Amino acid sequence: EAKSAGRSVIRFHDSEVQSVLAQRFRLESQLRQAVERQELSLAYQKQVGLDGGATGVEALLRWQHPEQGNIPPSEFIPIAESNGLIVPLGLWVLETACQQLALWQSMPETQHMRVSVNVSSKQFYQPDFVESVVRALQQAKSAPTGLCIEVTESMVLDDLDNAMAKMQALRVYGIQISMDDFGTGYSSMAYLSRLPFDEVKIDKSFVQMADTRENSNEWIIIETIITMAHKLNMHVVAEGIETLRQHELLAAMGCDYFQGFYFSRPVDLDTFNHSLQSMR
Ligand code: C2E
Ligand code: MG
Ligand code: MG
Ligand code: MG
Numbered sequence: 001e002a003k004s005a006g007r008s009v010i011r012f013h014d015s016e017v018q019s020v021l022a023q024r025f026r027l028e029s030q031l032r033q034a035v036e037r038q039e040l041s042l043a044y045q046k047q048v049g050l051d052g053g054a055t056g057v058e059a060l061l062r063w064q065h066p067e068q069g070n071i072p073p074s075e076f077i078p079i080a081e082s083n084g085l086i087v088p089l090g091l092w093v094l095e096t097a098c099q100q101l102a103l104w105q106s107m108p109e110t111q112h113m114r115v116s117v118n119v120s121s122k123q124f125y126q127p128d129f130v131e132s133v134v135r136a137l138q139q140a141k142s143a144p145t146g147l148c149i150e151v152t153e154s155m156v157l158d159d160l161d162n163a164m165a166k167m168q169a170l171r172v173y174g175i176q177i178s179m180d181d182f183g184t185g186y187s188s189m190a191y192l193s194r195l196p197f198d199e200v201k202i203d204k205s206f207v208q209m210a211d212t213r214e215n216s217n218e219w220i221i222i223e224t225i226i227t228m229a230h231k232l233n234m235h236v237v238a239e240g241i242e243t244l245r246q247h248e249l250l251a252a253m254g255c256d257y258f259q260g261f262y263f264s265r266p267v268d269l270d271t272f273n274h275s276l277q278s279m280r
Pocket of ligand 2: 150
Protein backbone atom coordinates (compact mmCIF):
# COMPACT_ATOMS: atom_id res chain seq x y z
CA GLU A 1 0.00 0.00 0.00
CA ALA A 2 1.31 3.44 -0.96
CA LYS A 3 0.79 4.90 2.49
CA SER A 4 2.81 2.33 4.41
CA ALA A 5 5.62 2.63 1.88
CA GLY A 6 6.49 5.94 3.52
CA ARG A 7 6.77 9.50 2.34
CA SER A 8 9.42 9.23 -0.29
CA VAL A 9 8.46 5.92 -1.87
CA ILE A 10 5.11 5.73 -3.57
CA ARG A 11 4.41 2.77 -5.83
CA PHE A 12 1.86 2.81 -8.57
CA HIS A 13 0.80 -0.40 -10.24
CA ASP A 14 -1.20 1.28 -12.91
CA SER A 15 0.89 2.38 -15.88
CA GLU A 16 -1.84 4.83 -16.87
CA VAL A 17 -1.59 6.59 -13.55
CA GLN A 18 2.16 6.61 -13.98
CA SER A 19 2.06 8.29 -17.38
CA VAL A 20 -0.44 10.89 -16.19
CA LEU A 21 1.89 11.69 -13.32
CA ALA A 22 4.90 11.80 -15.62
CA GLN A 23 3.12 14.25 -17.93
CA ARG A 24 2.11 16.34 -14.94
CA PHE A 25 5.68 16.39 -13.66
CA ARG A 26 7.01 17.40 -17.09
CA LEU A 27 4.45 20.17 -17.46
CA GLU A 28 5.16 21.43 -13.98
CA SER A 29 8.84 22.00 -14.60
CA GLN A 30 8.21 23.41 -18.08
CA LEU A 31 5.54 25.75 -16.73
CA ARG A 32 8.16 27.29 -14.45
CA GLN A 33 10.06 28.51 -17.50
CA ALA A 34 7.06 29.36 -19.64
CA VAL A 35 6.97 33.06 -18.72
CA GLU A 36 10.67 33.70 -19.49
CA ARG A 37 10.42 31.70 -22.71
CA GLN A 38 7.43 33.82 -23.71
CA GLU A 39 5.22 30.81 -24.25
CA LEU A 40 2.30 32.39 -22.44
CA SER A 41 -0.17 34.75 -24.04
CA LEU A 42 -3.64 36.09 -23.49
CA ALA A 43 -6.57 35.31 -25.74
CA TYR A 44 -9.42 37.80 -25.76
CA GLN A 45 -13.08 36.94 -26.08
CA LYS A 46 -15.46 39.81 -26.58
CA GLN A 47 -18.58 40.49 -24.60
CA VAL A 48 -21.45 42.28 -26.30
CA GLY A 49 -24.41 44.35 -25.18
CA LEU A 50 -28.00 44.09 -26.39
CA ASP A 51 -27.19 46.09 -29.55
CA GLY A 52 -24.40 43.66 -30.46
CA GLY A 53 -21.58 46.17 -29.86
CA ALA A 54 -18.49 45.05 -27.94
CA THR A 55 -18.53 46.27 -24.35
CA GLY A 56 -15.48 44.42 -23.15
CA VAL A 57 -13.35 41.31 -23.26
CA GLU A 58 -12.46 38.41 -21.07
CA ALA A 59 -8.71 37.72 -21.00
CA LEU A 60 -7.98 33.98 -21.10
CA LEU A 61 -4.56 32.51 -20.47
CA ARG A 62 -2.95 30.43 -23.21
CA TRP A 63 0.17 28.26 -23.09
CA GLN A 64 1.88 27.44 -26.36
CA HIS A 65 4.08 24.52 -25.41
CA PRO A 66 7.13 24.11 -27.70
CA GLU A 67 6.45 20.41 -28.40
CA GLN A 68 2.89 19.75 -27.27
CA GLY A 69 1.28 22.81 -28.82
CA ASN A 70 -1.58 24.62 -27.14
CA ILE A 71 -2.25 23.25 -23.66
CA PRO A 72 -5.69 24.22 -22.30
CA PRO A 73 -5.99 26.12 -18.99
CA SER A 74 -8.07 23.26 -17.59
CA GLU A 75 -4.87 21.20 -17.74
CA PHE A 76 -2.18 23.58 -16.53
CA ILE A 77 -4.02 25.90 -14.13
CA PRO A 78 -4.72 23.14 -11.59
CA ILE A 79 -0.99 22.28 -11.68
CA ALA A 80 -0.05 25.92 -11.18
CA GLU A 81 -2.58 26.14 -8.34
CA SER A 82 -1.17 23.16 -6.50
CA ASN A 83 2.47 24.25 -6.62
CA GLY A 84 1.95 27.97 -6.09
CA LEU A 85 3.13 28.95 -9.58
CA ILE A 86 -0.29 30.46 -10.14
CA VAL A 87 0.79 33.48 -8.09
CA PRO A 88 3.53 34.71 -10.50
CA LEU A 89 1.48 33.50 -13.50
CA GLY A 90 -1.58 35.35 -12.27
CA LEU A 91 0.48 38.47 -11.77
CA TRP A 92 1.74 38.22 -15.34
CA VAL A 93 -1.88 37.93 -16.53
CA LEU A 94 -2.91 41.00 -14.52
CA GLU A 95 0.03 43.09 -15.72
CA THR A 96 -0.46 42.10 -19.35
CA ALA A 97 -4.21 42.72 -19.21
CA CYS A 98 -3.73 46.13 -17.55
CA GLN A 99 -1.22 47.20 -20.23
CA GLN A 100 -3.71 46.22 -22.90
CA LEU A 101 -6.48 48.01 -21.05
CA ALA A 102 -4.39 51.21 -20.96
CA LEU A 103 -3.90 51.01 -24.73
CA TRP A 104 -7.62 50.58 -25.39
CA GLN A 105 -8.43 53.37 -22.93
CA SER A 106 -6.08 55.71 -24.82
CA MET A 107 -8.08 55.44 -28.06
CA PRO A 108 -11.52 57.08 -28.37
CA GLU A 109 -13.14 54.12 -30.14
CA THR A 110 -12.13 51.63 -27.47
CA GLN A 111 -12.12 53.94 -24.45
CA HIS A 112 -15.18 52.23 -22.95
CA MET A 113 -13.78 48.69 -23.21
CA ARG A 114 -13.65 46.72 -20.02
CA VAL A 115 -11.17 43.89 -19.44
CA SER A 116 -12.13 40.92 -17.24
CA VAL A 117 -9.40 38.84 -15.63
CA ASN A 118 -9.83 35.47 -13.92
CA VAL A 119 -8.05 34.97 -10.64
CA SER A 120 -7.52 31.72 -8.79
CA SER A 121 -8.10 31.04 -5.13
CA LYS A 122 -4.43 30.85 -4.15
CA GLN A 123 -3.78 34.15 -5.90
CA PHE A 124 -6.82 35.90 -4.43
CA TYR A 125 -5.94 34.90 -0.86
CA GLN A 126 -2.35 36.18 -1.04
CA PRO A 127 -2.12 38.89 1.65
CA ASP A 128 -0.94 41.44 -0.95
CA PHE A 129 -3.44 40.53 -3.69
CA VAL A 130 -5.28 43.87 -3.69
CA GLU A 131 -1.99 45.80 -3.67
CA SER A 132 -0.71 43.74 -6.61
CA VAL A 133 -3.83 44.56 -8.64
CA VAL A 134 -3.56 48.26 -7.84
CA ARG A 135 0.16 48.24 -8.68
CA ALA A 136 -0.52 46.57 -12.04
CA LEU A 137 -3.09 49.27 -12.84
CA GLN A 138 -0.77 52.09 -11.77
CA GLN A 139 2.25 50.75 -13.66
CA ALA A 140 0.17 50.45 -16.81
CA LYS A 141 -1.53 53.82 -16.18
CA SER A 142 -4.96 52.31 -16.77
CA ALA A 143 -8.16 53.52 -15.13
CA PRO A 144 -9.32 51.02 -12.47
CA THR A 145 -12.97 51.23 -13.58
CA GLY A 146 -12.02 49.37 -16.76
CA LEU A 147 -10.83 46.32 -14.87
CA CYS A 148 -13.08 43.50 -13.71
CA ILE A 149 -11.86 40.68 -11.49
CA GLU A 150 -13.66 37.34 -11.94
CA VAL A 151 -13.93 35.10 -8.89
CA THR A 152 -16.00 31.98 -8.31
CA GLU A 153 -18.44 31.13 -5.58
CA SER A 154 -16.39 28.29 -4.16
CA MET A 155 -13.39 30.62 -3.87
CA VAL A 156 -15.35 33.19 -1.94
CA LEU A 157 -16.99 30.63 0.30
CA ASP A 158 -13.57 29.26 1.33
CA ASP A 159 -13.07 32.21 3.65
CA LEU A 160 -16.05 34.48 3.47
CA ASP A 161 -14.89 37.27 5.81
CA ASN A 162 -11.48 37.50 4.19
CA ALA A 163 -13.01 37.47 0.71
CA MET A 164 -15.48 40.18 1.70
CA ALA A 165 -12.66 42.42 2.97
CA LYS A 166 -10.70 41.97 -0.26
CA MET A 167 -13.71 42.66 -2.42
CA GLN A 168 -14.51 45.81 -0.50
CA ALA A 169 -10.90 46.99 -0.81
CA LEU A 170 -10.97 46.41 -4.59
CA ARG A 171 -14.21 48.35 -4.88
CA VAL A 172 -12.75 51.37 -3.11
CA TYR A 173 -10.49 51.74 -6.15
CA GLY A 174 -13.42 51.36 -8.55
CA ILE A 175 -12.34 47.92 -9.69
CA GLN A 176 -15.31 45.75 -10.65
CA ILE A 177 -15.93 42.24 -9.37
CA SER A 178 -17.74 39.45 -11.15
CA MET A 179 -19.03 36.13 -9.92
CA ASP A 180 -18.02 33.63 -12.59
CA ASP A 181 -19.73 30.32 -13.37
CA PHE A 182 -22.84 31.15 -11.35
CA GLY A 183 -25.17 28.19 -11.11
CA THR A 184 -22.51 25.52 -10.82
CA GLY A 185 -21.62 25.80 -7.15
CA TYR A 186 -23.81 26.20 -4.12
CA SER A 187 -25.38 29.25 -5.74
CA SER A 188 -26.57 30.54 -2.45
CA MET A 189 -28.77 33.54 -3.04
CA ALA A 190 -28.04 34.63 0.53
CA TYR A 191 -24.30 34.86 -0.12
CA LEU A 192 -24.84 36.71 -3.36
CA SER A 193 -26.89 39.34 -1.55
CA ARG A 194 -24.22 39.83 1.12
CA LEU A 195 -21.24 40.20 -1.20
CA PRO A 196 -20.43 43.33 -3.19
CA PHE A 197 -20.52 41.94 -6.73
CA ASP A 198 -21.01 44.19 -9.74
CA GLU A 199 -21.79 41.31 -12.04
CA VAL A 200 -23.02 37.74 -12.18
CA LYS A 201 -21.99 35.43 -15.01
CA ILE A 202 -24.49 32.67 -15.65
CA ASP A 203 -22.50 29.52 -16.34
CA LYS A 204 -22.48 28.11 -19.84
CA SER A 205 -23.88 24.77 -18.71
CA PHE A 206 -27.04 26.61 -17.64
CA VAL A 207 -27.21 28.74 -20.76
CA GLN A 208 -26.92 25.67 -22.93
CA MET A 209 -29.61 23.77 -21.04
CA ALA A 210 -31.98 26.69 -21.27
CA ASP A 211 -33.02 26.15 -24.87
CA THR A 212 -33.86 22.49 -24.55
CA ARG A 213 -37.47 22.92 -23.50
CA GLU A 214 -39.68 25.95 -23.24
CA ASN A 215 -40.41 27.03 -19.69
CA SER A 216 -38.17 24.30 -18.34
CA ASN A 217 -36.85 24.46 -14.81
CA GLU A 218 -33.62 25.91 -16.22
CA TRP A 219 -35.56 28.82 -17.72
CA ILE A 220 -37.18 29.52 -14.39
CA ILE A 221 -33.87 29.40 -12.54
CA ILE A 222 -32.15 31.70 -15.03
CA GLU A 223 -35.04 34.18 -14.90
CA THR A 224 -34.88 34.12 -11.12
CA ILE A 225 -31.11 34.74 -11.11
CA ILE A 226 -31.52 37.69 -13.48
CA THR A 227 -34.36 39.25 -11.49
CA MET A 228 -32.49 38.84 -8.22
CA ALA A 229 -29.21 40.19 -9.61
CA HIS A 230 -30.96 43.28 -10.99
CA LYS A 231 -32.70 43.92 -7.68
CA LEU A 232 -29.26 43.73 -6.03
CA ASN A 233 -27.94 46.27 -8.59
CA MET A 234 -25.77 43.72 -10.36
CA HIS A 235 -25.74 43.21 -14.09
CA VAL A 236 -25.88 39.80 -15.70
CA VAL A 237 -23.64 38.22 -18.34
CA ALA A 238 -24.58 34.98 -20.06
CA GLU A 239 -21.51 32.95 -21.01
CA GLY A 240 -21.28 30.12 -23.51
CA ILE A 241 -23.81 31.50 -26.01
CA GLU A 242 -23.41 29.27 -29.06
CA THR A 243 -26.65 29.79 -30.96
CA LEU A 244 -28.95 32.59 -32.06
CA ARG A 245 -31.75 30.93 -30.13
CA GLN A 246 -29.73 31.00 -26.88
CA HIS A 247 -28.96 34.67 -27.47
CA GLU A 248 -32.60 35.57 -28.14
CA LEU A 249 -33.79 33.58 -25.19
CA LEU A 250 -31.35 35.12 -22.73
CA ALA A 251 -31.99 38.61 -24.13
CA ALA A 252 -35.74 38.13 -23.69
CA MET A 253 -35.12 37.06 -20.11
CA GLY A 254 -33.42 40.41 -19.43
CA CYS A 255 -29.77 39.41 -19.55
CA ASP A 256 -27.54 42.51 -20.05
CA TYR A 257 -24.39 41.17 -21.73
CA PHE A 258 -23.47 38.12 -23.76
CA GLN A 259 -20.34 36.09 -24.43
CA GLY A 260 -19.80 32.93 -26.44
CA PHE A 261 -18.72 31.25 -29.65
CA TYR A 262 -21.86 32.62 -31.35
CA PHE A 263 -20.27 36.10 -31.20
CA SER A 264 -16.59 35.14 -31.25
CA ARG A 265 -14.16 32.54 -30.01
CA PRO A 266 -11.30 33.74 -27.81
CA VAL A 267 -8.71 35.11 -30.26
CA ASP A 268 -5.18 36.48 -30.13
CA LEU A 269 -4.65 40.21 -29.72
CA ASP A 270 -4.02 41.04 -33.39
CA THR A 271 -7.11 39.18 -34.52
CA PHE A 272 -9.15 40.91 -31.84
CA ASN A 273 -7.96 44.41 -32.73
CA HIS A 274 -8.63 43.63 -36.38
CA SER A 275 -12.19 42.58 -35.67
CA LEU A 276 -12.74 45.84 -33.78
CA GLN A 277 -11.55 47.80 -36.80
CA SER A 278 -13.71 45.95 -39.27
CA MET A 279 -16.77 46.60 -37.11
CA ARG A 280 -16.32 50.34 -37.46
P1 C2E B 1 -14.05 30.73 -17.50
O1 C2E B 1 -13.48 31.87 -16.77
O2 C2E B 1 -15.44 30.35 -17.17
O3 C2E B 1 -13.89 31.10 -19.04
C1 C2E B 1 -14.80 30.76 -20.05
C2 C2E B 1 -14.38 29.51 -20.78
O4 C2E B 1 -15.43 29.12 -21.67
C3 C2E B 1 -13.14 29.70 -21.67
O5 C2E B 1 -12.42 28.47 -21.70
C4 C2E B 1 -13.76 29.98 -23.03
O6 C2E B 1 -12.91 29.67 -24.11
C5 C2E B 1 -14.94 29.05 -23.00
N1 C2E B 1 -16.03 29.49 -23.86
C6 C2E B 1 -16.36 30.75 -24.24
N2 C2E B 1 -17.45 30.76 -25.03
C7 C2E B 1 -17.85 29.47 -25.15
C8 C2E B 1 -18.94 28.82 -25.85
O7 C2E B 1 -19.76 29.45 -26.51
N3 C2E B 1 -19.03 27.47 -25.71
C9 C2E B 1 -18.12 26.73 -24.98
N4 C2E B 1 -18.30 25.42 -24.93
N5 C2E B 1 -17.09 27.32 -24.31
C10 C2E B 1 -16.96 28.67 -24.40
P2 C2E B 1 -10.84 28.41 -21.51
O8 C2E B 1 -10.18 29.58 -22.17
O9 C2E B 1 -10.41 27.04 -21.88
O10 C2E B 1 -10.66 28.60 -19.95
C11 C2E B 1 -11.17 27.66 -19.04
C12 C2E B 1 -11.08 28.17 -17.62
O11 C2E B 1 -9.72 28.34 -17.23
C13 C2E B 1 -11.72 29.54 -17.42
O12 C2E B 1 -13.12 29.42 -17.31
C14 C2E B 1 -11.05 29.96 -16.13
O13 C2E B 1 -11.68 29.37 -15.03
C15 C2E B 1 -9.66 29.36 -16.29
N6 C2E B 1 -8.74 30.42 -16.73
C16 C2E B 1 -8.50 30.90 -17.98
N7 C2E B 1 -7.56 31.88 -17.96
C17 C2E B 1 -7.22 32.05 -16.66
C18 C2E B 1 -6.32 32.93 -15.98
O14 C2E B 1 -5.66 33.81 -16.55
N8 C2E B 1 -6.21 32.77 -14.61
C19 C2E B 1 -6.95 31.84 -13.94
N9 C2E B 1 -6.79 31.75 -12.61
N10 C2E B 1 -7.82 31.03 -14.54
C20 C2E B 1 -7.97 31.13 -15.90
MG1 MG C 1 -14.10 33.72 -16.39
MG1 MG D 1 -17.09 31.16 -16.56
MG1 MG E 1 -14.30 29.02 -14.59
